Every structure is written in C-alpha cells, then in structure tokens.
Amino acid sequence: MPETVGNTFQTRLVAAARATESRLDGLLSTGPQYGEIARPAHLVEAMRYAVLGGGKRLRPFLLIESARLFGAEGPAVVSAAASLECVHAYSLVHDDLPAMDDDDVRRGRPTVHKAFDEATAILAGDALLTIAFEVLAGIEAPAETRSALVVSLARAAGVGGMAGGQMLDLDEGSVWDETALRTMQQMKTGALFAYAAEAGAIFGGASREDCDRLRRYGAHFGAAFQVTDDLDDAANDAVGGRPSLVALLGPDVARAMLLREVEAAAALLASYGTRGNVLAEAVRSLAGTGISPTPTL
Amino acid sequence: MPETVGNTFQTRLVAAARATESRLDGLLSTGPQYGEIARPAHLVEAMRYAVLGGGKRLRPFLLIESARLFGAEGPAVVSAAASLECVHAYSLVHDDLPAMDDDDVRRGRPTVHKAFDEATAILAGDALLTIAFEVLAGIEAPAETRSALVVSLARAAGVGGMAGGQMLDLDEGSVWDETALRTMQQMKTGALFAYAAEAGAIFGGASREDCDRLRRYGAHFGAAFQVTDDLDDAANDAVGGRPSLVALLGPDVARAMLLREVEAAAALLASYGTRGNVLAEAVRSLAGTGISPTPTL
Numbered sequence: 378m379p380e381t382v383g384n385t386f387q388t389r390l391v392a393a394a395r396a397t398e399s400r401l402d403g404l405l406s407t408g409p410q411y412g413e414i415a416r417p418a419h420l421v422e423a424m425r426y427a428v429l430g431g432g433k434r435l436r437p438f439l440l441i442e443s444a445r446l447f448g449a450e451g452p453a454v455v456s457a458a459a460s461l462e463c464v465h466a467y468s469l470v471h472d473d474l475p476a477m478d479d480d481d482v483r484r485g486r487p488t489v490h491k492a493f494d495e496a497t498a499i500l501a502g503d504a505l506l507t508i509a510f511e512v513l514a515g516i517e518a519p520a521e522t523r524s525a526l527v528v529s530l531a532r533a534a535g536v537g538g539m540a541g542g543q544m545l546d547l548d549e550g551s552v553w554d555e556t557a558l559r560t561m562q563q564m565k566t567g568a569l570f571a572y573a574a575e576a577g578a579i580f581g582g583a584s585r586e587d588c589d590r591l592r593r594y595g596a597h598f599g600a601a602f603q604v605t606d607d608l609d610d611a612a613n614d615a616v617g618g619r620p621s622l623v624a625l626l627g628p629d630v631a632r633a634m635l636l637r638e639v640e641a642a643a644a645l646l647a648s649y650g651t652r653g654n655v656l657a658e659a660v661r662s663l664a665g666t667g668i669s670p671t672p673t674l
Numbered sequence: 675m676p677e678t679v680g681n682t683f684q685t686r687l688v689a690a691a692r693a694t695e696s697r698l699d700g701l702l703s704t705g706p707q708y709g710e711i712a713r714p715a716h717l718v719e720a721m722r723y724a725v726l727g728g729g730k731r732l733r734p735f736l737l738i739e740s741a742r743l744f745g746a747e748g749p750a751v752v753s754a755a756a757s758l759e760c761v762h763a764y765s766l767v768h769d770d771l772p773a774m775d776d777d778d779v780r781r782g783r784p785t786v787h788k789a790f791d792e793a794t795a796i797l798a799g800d801a802l803l804t805i806a807f808e809v810l811a812g813i814e815a816p817a818e819t820r821s822a823l824v825v826s827l828a829r830a831a832g833v834g835g836m837a838g839g840q841m842l843d844l845d846e847g848s849v850w851d852e853t854a855l856r857t858m859q860q861m862k863t864g865a866l867f868a869y870a871a872e873a874g875a876i877f878g879g880a881s882r883e884d885c886d887r888l889r890r891y892g893a894h895f896g897a898a899f900q901v902t903d904d905l906d907d908a909a910n911d912a913v914g915g916r917p918s919l920v921a922l923l924g925p926d927v928a929r930a931m932l933l934r935e936v937e938a939a940a941a942l943l944a945s946y947g948t949r950g951n952v953l954a955e956a957v958r959s960l961a962g963t964g965i966s967p968t969p970t971l
Contacts, residue, residue: 413834414860420833420841471800476792495773499796500841503768503803504833510807511828520817527824531808536717536801537710544717544797563711 386658393441393458394434400452400459401428404512423493423501424508428466431484436461439573439598440580442655443591447581453516454580457526460512461573464534467505468569470498472543506534518580525579529572538568546619553619555626562603562622563596570599574656590645594656597642601663604635639664683955690738690755691731697749697756698725701809720790720798721805725763728781733758736870736895737877739952740888744878750813751877754823757809758870761831764802765866767795769840803831815877822876826869835865843916850916852923859900859919860893867896871953887942891953894939898960901932936961 405428407421437458444454473480473488474495481491490498513530514523532538542565551557574595578588607621608631623631642660646653702725704718734755741751770777770785771792778788787795810827811820829835839862848854871892875885904918905928920928939957943950 409834411829413829414857416834417838417841420838471796474796476796496844499768499771499773500837504837506803507828507832507837511825511832514821514824520821523821524811524817527811528808531804532708532710535804535808537706537713540797540801540804541714541717544714547793560711
C-alpha cells in the first residue's frame with residue numbers, strides 16, 4: 378500500500394512524540410548531573426508527572442518537522458523539541474494553580490498541585506522552565522544557533538508572549554471584543570507555536586526570510602488550533618468569565634476563520650513544494666479529522 | 675585622602691547597584707519590543723515592583739567585579755548582572771507566596787502577591803525568570819560565552835540548584851542535621867552566588883581553572899552570607915519548623931564557621947594579587963561591619 382501524505386503526517390506525529398518523550402525521560406533523572414549537589418526526588422517526580430503525562434506533542438512535532446524541512450535532524454533537534462515541551466508543560470502547571478484557572482483535572486488525571494501540593498507545583502513549573510533553557514543552550518549546535526534559540530524561546534514565553542497572554546486572560550477588567558481575544562490568544566497560545574516552527578528553521582540554518590515564513594506558519598497554526606479548541610469547547614460559552622471566539626462570533630464565523638487560518642498557514646509552505654507536505658497536512662488536519670485538539674493538548 | 679580598599683569595595687558596590695538598576699529600568703519597559711505584540715502594563719508593573727524595590731545587589735556586584743578581575747567590563751557585563759538580579763527577584767516573589775513561605779512583607783513593603791495578587795505574583799516571577807534568559811542570551815558577547823552563561827545560570831537556578839534547594843527547605847519530612855542544612859543552603863543560596871562569581875570569569879574569557887576558582891569563591895561567599903544572615907536572625911531559633919545553622923550549632927560554632935568560609939573565599943583570590951582586593955574585601959565584610967546582610971538581600 379503506498380504511503381499517503383496523511384499517513385506520513387500521522388506517522389511523523391507519533392515518531393516526534395516518542396522521540397521527545399524518550400529525551401524528556403532521560404533529562405528528568407533523579408541523579409544529580411554536571412556538578413549539581415542533589416536533585417530532590419520529590420521535585421523531579423512532580424516535573425516528570427507534569428511533562429510525561431501524555432499529550433500529542435504538537436509543538437515538538439512542529440519544531441522537528443520544520444527543522445527537517447531545512448535539512449536538520451537528529452538528537453540536538455529532539456533536545457530542542459523536549460526543551461520546548463518543558464516550557465509548555467510548565468505553563469499548564471502554573472495555569473492550573475488555584476490562584477490562576479484553578480483546575481483540578483488535566484488529561485484525565487489530577488493536576489500537579491492536586492497530585493502533589495501547591496508549593497511543589499509552583500517549583501516544578503519553575504524548574505521545568507529553567508531546565509528548558511539549560512537544555513536548549515547546551516545542545517550540539519553552533520553557539521550562534523543555541524543563543525538565537527534561547528532568545529526566541531524566551532521572547533515567546535515571556536511578558537510579551539505566553540506569560541503576558543495569561544495575564545491578559547486573567548484580567549477581569551478586559552472588554553472582550555474580537556481584537557482583544559485574538560491578541561490574548563496570539564500571546565498565550567500563538568507565540569509558542571510560532572516559536573516551534575521558527576526554531577526548526579533556525580536549526581536548519583534557514584535564511585531570515587525562511588525563518589520569518591515558518592514563524593508566520595506557526596502563528597497561523599496556533600490560531601487555527603485555538604479556534605478548533607474553542608469549537609470543541611462550544612458547549613461552554615464562557616471560560617472563566619470571558620467569552621471564547623466561538624461564543625463571541627458564533628460557530629459559523631469561527632469555522633470560516635479556522636479555514637482561513639489553515640489556508641494561510643498552508644499557503645506559506647507552497648514555495649517548498651512536496652517537502653512542505655507534512656507541515657501542510659498537519660495544519661489542514663486541524664480543520665478535518667486528522668487531529669482532534671482538546672484543552673489537554 | 676587616599677582611597678582605601680574598604681572604600682573601593684563600598685564604592686564599587688554602590689556603583690554596581692546603580693548600573694544594574696538602571697539596566698533593569700530599561701529592560702522592564704511597558705512598550706512591546708522586538709516584534710512582541712503587547713506587554714500587559716499590569717504585569718510589567720509587578721515585575722518592576724519585584725526587582726526595583728531595593729536590595730544591595732550583591733549578586734550583580736560579584737558578577738561585575740569578577741568580570742573586572744579578568745579585564746571585562748561594560749554594558750554587556752551589566753546586562754548579565756541585571757539578568758542575574760531578575761532570577762534572584764523571581765525566587766523571592768515565588769518563595770513569598772502563600773503556598774511557600776507565606777510572607778506578607780519584604781524590605782519593608784508588601785510582598786508582590788500582597789501588593790498585587792497571587793496570580794500576578796506567580797506570572798511576574800515566571801516572566802522575570804524568562805526575561806533573564808532572553809537578556810543573557812542576547813548580550814553583546816561571543817555566542818559561545820552567551821550559551822555558556824545560559825547553561826550555568828539555568829543549572830544554578832534549577833532542580834539541582836536554587837529551585838531544588840527551596841524544595842528541600844519546604845520538605846517537612848527532613849531531618850535537619852548539619853549536613854542536610856548545608857546541602858539545602860548550598861543549593862538554595864550558594865548556587866546563585868557561585869554562578870555570579872563564575873559568570874564574571876566566563877565573561878572575561880578566563881581559563882577553566884580560573885572559572886572554577888571563582889565559582890568556589892562564590893560558593894564560600896554564599897555560605898558566609900548565609901551564616902551571617904542566620905546570626906542576624908538568631909532571635910528566631912527556627913524558620914518554618916526547621917532550625918537554622920546557628921540554632922543547631924550555637925552562635926560560637928556558627929561564627930567560627932563564618933570565619934572559615936570567609937578565609938577560604940579570600941584565599942582563593944591570593945593568586946590575583948592586589949587585583950583581587952575588592953572581592954576579598956567584599957567577603958571579609960560579611961564577618962565585619964562592611965555589610966549587614968538581612969533576609970531582604
């Protein structure tokens with residue numbers, strides 16, 4: 378049976394998840410490393426619980442496949458993908474805290490602060506964010522590449538990106554029109570997807586133009602992902618007091634927006650010919666049946 | 675009047691604090707930078723409150739003076755010092771949270787979660803930690819230097835360093851003998867001081883041997899600092915259920931330990947002749963009257 382593009386995407390998604398998880402398993406060992414004095418077993422256990430508890434590993438997949446588009450693959454790319462997943466996992470752990478979204482369950486399991494306690498959850502998130510930068514700055518790649526990746530990841534995750542987006546999301550004084558919602562989501566969700574795709578291009582030594590293109594692909598991917606997520610959640614018309622885009626615009630407008638984001642993302646890959654097929658199929662799957670995103674992704 | 679060594683140390687300490695604060699002020703602006711979409715003003719305000727609220731800036735001082743020992747100075751060194759202070763400030767914000775040490779006051783002002791709220795404090799800490807790596811990876815220095823600094827800072831701050839030390843400190847099952855206390859303090863406090871001094875040497879392109887020597891100087895400095903801190907606190911014989919080294923060993927043994935740490939630190943500088951005087955004076959001041967460390971440093 379000939380391999381179809383869809384098959385390749387699903388196969389690659391699973392392969393990226395396995396490789397990333399295997400690397401995470403190795404990184405999060407209880408033995409002290411590189412002159413560390415000790416690693417508290419309890420804290421390592423909470424970090425592992427947070428990051429090894431499932432998920433489709435979409436962000437690592439985007440990084441790995443974007444790198445492959447520019448000819449880069451291997452252990453260093455997988456380490457960068459694992460580092461990115463540590464940042465994503467940290468954000469979920471902190472967002473779930475009682476002072477934030479106050480969620481008791483994620484991916485069908487107790488959240489970290491329920492399975493352990495609040496202090497451990499805060500520290501596990503902190504330590505996951507920290508180890509992400511340690512891993513990324515230490516991969517086998519030219520130092521210029523490592524530094525550029527650290528800067529990009531920190532910008533995507535920080536006050537002007539993911540953390541800032543969560544702050545906006547929690548702002549009870551916000552007037553949630555479409556612009557405000559999209560800004561918040563571009564920061565909270567989109568920035569890390571944009572980093573994922575751009576990071577692969579940086580890894581592959583791509584031109585500034587190609588890095589920008591992949592970055593925009595990732596941003597459209599993130600926007601499409603968010604709408605799909607909201608559509609799946611449409612039974613709930615509000616999230617902690619703010620409307621979702623679907624609740625605000627209605628499901629028909631939201632679906633049209635989803636298709637626009639998907640096609641904008643796919644169009645950016647046109648210049649890469651068939652080499653862009655896996656990434657194009659990945660984003661198209663958001664509008665189809667290939668992936669069914671859930672809030673747990 | 676001839677400048678004395680002590681004078682030089684105090685002068686340099688003040689100069690390092692001013693330079694670091696000026697850089698922090700510039701970094702933590704509300705305008706979005708480098709393609710960021712937005713910086714929530716509320717979050718930036720909390721980050722500024724956390725990091726610009728005073729303190730002697732001992733860690734930045736160590737970094738700046740260690741760099742000077744190896745011939746490096748200028749804006750990039752100050753940026754690295756500011757990045758380090760962001761990490762220190764983040765740790766204070768998170769440690770003060772109700773789920774951790776539950777402190778309402780720091781440096782005579784309400785802690786961040788009291789002045790703002792818990793969610794903002796968690797995010798401000800997260801964003802300070804994140805921007806530290808953005809700044810450090812983006813300074814004007816060879817990419818090898820930047821990557822090495824990021825790896826060292828992350829190791830010092832992470833699961834095998836500061837965050838791990840805080841986890842040990844919170845562990846109610848610990849048996850607090852001298853070894854356990856020292857391990858916890860080496861991780862929670864010592865690792866960041868060790869990084870501070872080592873980072874300056876890395877900056878100056880020092881040999882591996884010199885980097886290690888400065889690292890050990892910083893670790894002894896941190897240990898001395900901790901004992902001084904405990905001696906100042908000796909009125910309280912326990913901190914959240916665990917004894918301090920002073921409570922465990924008695925003030926006389928603790929003072930003898932302080933002197934040993936100070937002399938061990940100063941001895942490491944002997945090979946640098948008079949160029950090491952400022953750093954030697956800095957650590958000796960911990961046993962004298964030059965600095966009076968408080969829990970707010």
